Amino acid sequence: MNTKNSKVAQAKDTPGTGNQKIICKSFTDVDGFKEFFADRGREIVQISPGFLQAEVLSIQVGNLYFVYNQANQGLQFSGDPPIKGNIGFAIIWSESEKEYYSFRHPIDPQRTIFGFNNKETDFISSHGGTLTQIFIPVQTFHAYADKLQRHDLDDSFLSKNHVNLLPTGMTEIKDYLKQLFWLAVHQPSWFQNPHIEKLVADDFIPLLISQIPIKLNSKCFFKPSRRAKLIAQAETEILANLEKPLTLKQLAQNLGSSSAALSFGFKDLFGVSPMRYLKVRRLNAVRQHLKAREPENCTIAILASEFGFYSPCHFTKDYKTMFGELPSETLRKNAK
Numbered sequence: 001m002n003t004k005n006s007k008v009a010q011a012k013d014t015p016g017t018g019n020q021k022i023i024c025k026s027f028t029d030v031d032g033f034k035e036f037f038a039d040r041g042r043e044i045v046q047i048s049p050g051f052l053q054a055e056v057l058s059i060q061v062g063n064l065y066f067v068y069n070q071a072n073q074g075l076q077f078s079g080d081p082p083i084k085g086n087i088g089f090a091i092i093w094s095e096s097e098k099e100y101y102s103f104r105h106p107i108d109p110q111r112t113i114f115g116f117n118n119k120e121t122d123f124i125s126s127h128g129g130t131l132t133q134i135f136i137p138v139q140t141f142h143a144y145a146d147k148l149q150r151h152d153l154d155d156s157f158l159s160k161n162h163v164n165l166l167p168t169g170m171t172e173i174k175d176y177l178k179q180l181f182w183l184a185v186h187q188p189s190w191f192q193n194p195h196i197e198k199l200v201a202d203d204f205i206p207l208l209i210s211q212i213p214i215k216l217n218s219k220c221f222f223k224p225s226r227r228a229k230l231i232a233q234a235e236t237e238i239l240a241n242l243e244k245p246l247t248l249k250q251l252a253q254n255l256g257s258s259s260a261a262l263s264f265g266f267k268d269l270f271g272v273s274p275m276r277y278l279k280v281r282r283l284n285a286v287r288q289h290l291k292a293r294e295p296e297n298c299t300i301a302i303l304a305s306e307f308g309f310y311s312p313c314h315f316t317k318d319y320k321t322m323f324g325e326l327p328s329e330t331l332r333k334n335a336k
Contacts, residue, residue, distance in 0.1 A: 021060035021191065022184050028053055033071070041080030042121050048074030048128065059184045062197030064204070065135040068181055077123040086135040087158065089208065090115035090123070091173065093130040100125050105162055111170055113212075114162035132177055136205060144205045147249070148260040152214060169211030172276055175314075176207060182311045190310070202247035203275070210248070210263035210273055227265045230257055234266070238278050242285050243306055248275055282307040283322050290330045300327045 027033040030052040034044045046052060054071040065083060092100050092109035100107040101124040102114045115123070115133065125131070145153045157163075165173075180200070183190045190196065233255050238246070251274060252259040266274045286307050290298065301312045304327070309315035319327050 022188050023056070023058040024185075025056045026053075027055070030073075037077075037079075042077055043079045045076040045078075046073050047076055047124075047126065057181060057184060059180065059191070061191060061200045063137050063140060064201060065133075066177065066180060067133045067135070068130070069132075070130040071125070072128045074126045074128055075124075077121050079121050083135045086137055087116050087118060087141050088133050088135050089113050090131060090133045091170070091177075092125075093132065093174070098125070098127045098129055100129065103161060107162070108164065110167050111164040112162055113165060113170075113173075113208075117159055117161035119161075134177075134204075134208070140201070141205065145209055147258070148206060148209050148263075149258045150209055150212075150214070150260055153209065153212065163212055165211050165213070168272065168276075172273060173208060173211060175318075176204060179311050179314050180204075182314060187310065199245060199247065202249045206248040206259045206263075207273070207275055210259065214260075214264070227261075227268070230255065230261065231265045231269055234262055234274060238274070238281060242278075242282050243308075245308070246278065248273075279318070280322070282309070283319060286319070286327070287323060287330060290327055291333075293331065295331050298331060300331065 025036065027036070028051070030044070030046045033052060033054045036056065037044050050073055052071060052073045054069070056070075057068040059066040065086070090102070091113055092107055094100070094109040100109065103122045105114070107114055115121075118138070123131070141153075145151070234251060234257075237251060237254055248259045248262065252262055255262070262274050266272060266277055270277055272280070286304055286309070289303055290300070293303075301315075304312065304315045309318070316326060323330070
C-alpha cells in the first residue's frame with residue numbers, strides 16, 4: 001500500500017474477491033460517503049471545500065475487523081461507537097504536518113494510537129487523510145492482555161483513549177497492516193484458509209499489546225541473568241522456524257514464558273520486538289539464499305514466500321531498507 005498517496009489499489013464498489021468478508025467501496029461525493037456511515041450510526045461533516053473522493057476497505061478476520069478509510073477532504077466524524085462490544089484502536093497514515101484530533105486531543109500520526117475508550121466517535125481531520133481502525137472484542141483483548149501479563153491495560157487505561165508508542169513500535173504495527181491490506185486486495189483467497197483467523201489474532205493482538213508502553217510501576221518480569229537465558233533460547237527457537245509460521249504466542253508457549261517477558265527482553269537487548277527480530281533474521285536468510293543461487297534458477301518472489309514474505313512489493317522495500325540494495329541486485333552480484 002502506498003501510504004503517502006493513501007490509495008488502496010483503486011477499490012471499487014463491488015469487492016470482486018469472492019470473499020464476502022472483504023468489502024471495498026469508492027465514493028466520489030460526500031452524500032454517498034455520509035450515507036454509508038449513517039447506516040453505522042455515525043455522522044460525517046465535510047469541513048474543507050472541494051469534491052470528495054474517498055475509499056473504504058474493510059476486512060473481517062474471525063471476530064477482528066480491520067477498516068481502512070481514506071478521503072481527500074477534511075472531515076469530522078461523530079456518533080456511536082463503530083462496532084459495539086469491541087475496542088477500537090485507530091491510527092493515522094500521514095507523513096505531513098496536517099492536524100488530527102480525537103476528542104479535541106491532538107494526534108501524532110507517527111506515535112499515537114487512539115479511539116479505544118469505547119465511547120462515541122469523535123475525530124477531526126481538517127485536511128483529509130487516511131485512518132485505519134482495528135476492532136477487537138473486549139473479552140478477546142482482555143484475554144490476550146492477561147496471557148501477556150499486561151494487567152496495566154485495564155479499564156483505567158482504556159478510558160484515556162490515546163497512548164503514544166515509540167516510533168519503532170508504530171512502524172511495526174503499520175508494516176503488519178500494510179501486508180494485511182495488500183493481501184486483501186491482491187490475494188483475497190489467502191483469508192479463506194482455515195488457520196488464518198487464529199494466525200492473525202495470535203500475530204496481531206500480541207504485537208499491538210507489546211508496543212503499548214508498560215507503566216513504570218509495573219513489575220520487572222525477570223532478573224537480567226534469567227532474561228539472557230530466555231532470549232538465547234528464543235533465538236534458537238526463531239532460527240529453527242525461519243521457514244515456518246511462528247507467532248509471538250507460540251514462541252512464548254514453546255519456551256514456557258510469557259509474551260510480555262519475551263517482548264521486554266528483546267527490546268532491552270536488541271531494541272526491537274521478537275517478531276521484528278524474526279523478520280530481520282528471515283531477511284538475512286533470504287539474502288544468504290540469493291547469494292548462493294544461480295539467477296536463472298531462482299525466482300525471488302517464490303523464495304521470499306518460503307520465508308513468510310507474501311507481498312513482493314513490501315518484501316522488496318523491506319529488503320532494500322535492510323541491505324541497501326534490491327534482492328535482484330544481490331542475485332546479479334552472484335552471477336558476476
